[in-house]
Amino acid sequence: MKFGVVTFPGSNCDQDMIYTLETSLGQQVERLWHKDTDLKGVDFVVLPGGFSYGDYLRSGAIAKYSPIMKEVIAHGQKGGYVMGICNGFQILCESPLLDGALLHNDTQKFICKNVFLRPKSRTAAISKGLEAGKAVKIPIAHGEGRFYAPEDMMKEIYQNDQVLFQYCDEEGNVNDRTNPNGSLDNIAGITNKGKNIFGMMPHPERAADANLGNTDGKLLFDSILNNI
């Protein structure tokens, strides 16, 4: 499988993602520039974290108009794999390949810290390889990560098993105390109905190198590689 990582102006986790995919996971990675108009034959597109276009209007709102996004949207709509991490997730919700929106954290502050995630969807490639009910430690770093969707949309999200991860504690308990940003139902990541598009606020690429003392993020990438 060939991955493609898109660099928007203001992306700052693009190199981290490339390093993780290439060095920690031994995958082939194509560098995609936001002005590109084709996906160079990649199977799996990654929209990395950062502050695309400075996030000045609203996170992800301007990036969706980049030339490459036309291709990414077409790829996703055809069933091709797309993953958005943090700012990438925000772009996917804006585009809108994914449901819902990401609002300012309820603390009104940027938050960077390790959190625990409980995998939920048993049908999406990124979460189904993880041990059910067992928490994984993955860091977050965002100011606008509070997942929100209207009630009818939420109903569909649940009916289709679209919730990928929920913020929890070390033991896997999901409750208000383990919700770092006020996300609806502690939702940290979702997928689309077709289960080919994944979005999540936490950064698995920051937890995939033994030098950093946490390799839980690798479990997510392994799940993708084993289930696609």
Next chain:
Amino acid sequence: MENNTQELATVDQAVELGLLPEEFELIKEILGRTPNFTETSIYSVMWSEHCSYKNSIKWLKTLPKDGPHMLVKAGEENAGLVDIGEGMGCVFKIESHNHPSAIEPYQGAATGVGGINRDIFTMGARPIAQLNSLRFGEIDKDKTKWLVKGVVKGIGDYGNSFGVPIIGGEVFFDKCYNTNPLVNAFSAGILEGEMISATSSGPGNPVYIVGSATGKDGIAGAAFASKDITEESADDLPSVQVGDPFQEKLLLEATLELGKTDAVVGMQDMGAAGITCSSCEMSAAGGVGMDIDLSKVPTRQKNMKDWEILLSESQERMLVVIEKGKEKIVEDIFEKWDLHAEEIGVVTEGGTINYFMHGEKVASVPAESLVLGGGAPVYDREYSEPAYYQEFKKFDINSIEEPADLKEVAVSLLKNPNIASKRWVYEQYDSMVGTRTMTTNSPSDAGIANIKDTNRALAMTVDCNSRYVNADPEIGTQIAVSEAARNIVVSGGIPSAVTNCLNFGNPYNPECYWQFVGAIKGMSAACLKFGTPVTGGNVSFYNQTVMDGKEEPVFPTPTIGMIGVVEDKSKIMTLDFKSKGDLIFILGDSHDDISSSEYLVSYHGVNESPAPFFDLEKEFALQEIMKGLIDKQLVNAAHDCADGGLFITLMEMAMYNNLGFDIVTDAEIREDAFLFGEAQSRIVVGVNEDQEDDFIDFMFEQGVNYTLLGHVTKGKVCVDDDQFGFVNELKDIYDNALGQKLS
């Protein structure tokens, strides 16, 4: 200020711009004529304290500058550059942004972050980690809370977007900073290829301005930073620059891409004094001149005056000299990143800089006459020992009654904002972007950044206990350097080099200057001892307020930024206790000393005491032994004794893994001094029971005292069989105190 900028300036105008009357005379002598208003403006910023170091350079030159790892001479480039092995260099520097942060904390701090990072990448290095050192007034004051929130958000918003992690730092509160907070930002980058020098050369080569357009923000910020903060300072608000981290990120990528080509002759970022400073310094460094057409500079407003363009401190700009014929390379790269790249001038022979506006020459100045090391004035300031210095030394520990309840003291220290967890601050910073931060999941005394694809890592720290420096500038600064080195050594690194940020009061006040001179002497002695040359940094004077006719300076605060190299990543030492039953030893001597401790100041309210016990030779010996213990892998945790004393050190080691400790004190030393005194040169280590014999065998042969304090427990905190509580309840106090204070 409405002026015909071509009219000859008067001495009154010069004084209004911040020059001294005798400096105006000197300018006339240099030029052989009376300067016009624009030229006078140029001299006023270039000869401001901020750019010229006129009142500090004499003493700065006495700092140790040579070391085996130095790749550029101190002060010659925008930042220091040292060899860290495997063909890589580390570019690093610390800089203050105190004055802007005092009146506009958000933008003041944000642009401080922007400025220090430009100093790193203008040399061709990619910044990989940042630290910052912040000082504020009393935390209960509303103004302090406003400053803390603004500064932290400013640093976070800029750094998070720019995408360089903040991996450590310090935050300190004291009433001396009520009006003058200190915001010192440090950045370190890795240079893999050739360094880009801030030197212009080759007459005929084109000169480009790249990055953001030039606006009216930050005009004469350097002159502003060279004054006291007064009630009228808010009127200087246009002197504060406005930051745009998105532009900075683009500029970073474009600059590094440009650095990989052979098109660049020299480059300098625009910080203080904008186009003026970058054009003059680059020209003076290369012994050439420039013709600059200011009307070609992209501006944000229409009808900007020549002097406004010259002095604007708009952020995210660089001046670049390109090899003639390679203009297209630059233009293509900047086009790719959607940034301005305008040719505004040409390098000339002869060393004169001519500035033109719409075809008319508006200023003509010899570059050399404007810069530090050239024609900028150098002053020899007088200094005298203030009376308080001897008064503080009269302090006697016996005048302080030992509290009956030391548990209560312990809790008061755990929630003291100078000791409590800084989580409220650092969680607002992206500490992990770049996937290099090794101290996220395994904490050490220094911040550690992985150097990917090598066996090495870079350790870094910023340290200064300004209360000690106030009590004794020379010893206090030796302690600051020693603590920095100790933090590096305890983390498994070898101290390499220093950058300093010297925050003081008015240099024209002999007692303030005495503090400055003492600090320099102390820094020299300690840096020589540890073999850590001073590569550069910055000086910030006038951190004071005049109240009722009396100058109220901040504590003298010579912040030390130090980097060290970890040669073997597998030997990084962490500070957390590993498991129940591990033995706890203290290395170094305990003393009946509570001088200048947080305990003495905050619990007893005594502000007058000397610096704590310190001996440079003993400190050095201790650090050498620590290196040996780490190298031989005889300890499994190490943490230096610093603010709050031994008890706080033990708590910090215990809390990370929710463990406790059971220790005994020394009968010959007052229990409060043993637990909360801040005598220097002490390190606490954890030793696995199985390694006790090897540890003792090793220590037996060394000339440093070591004492078994006790052992790690499952969670109970016990001193001399007296229960101090359980770790989780103490941790709760420690973790949340700062956030509660600020809310």
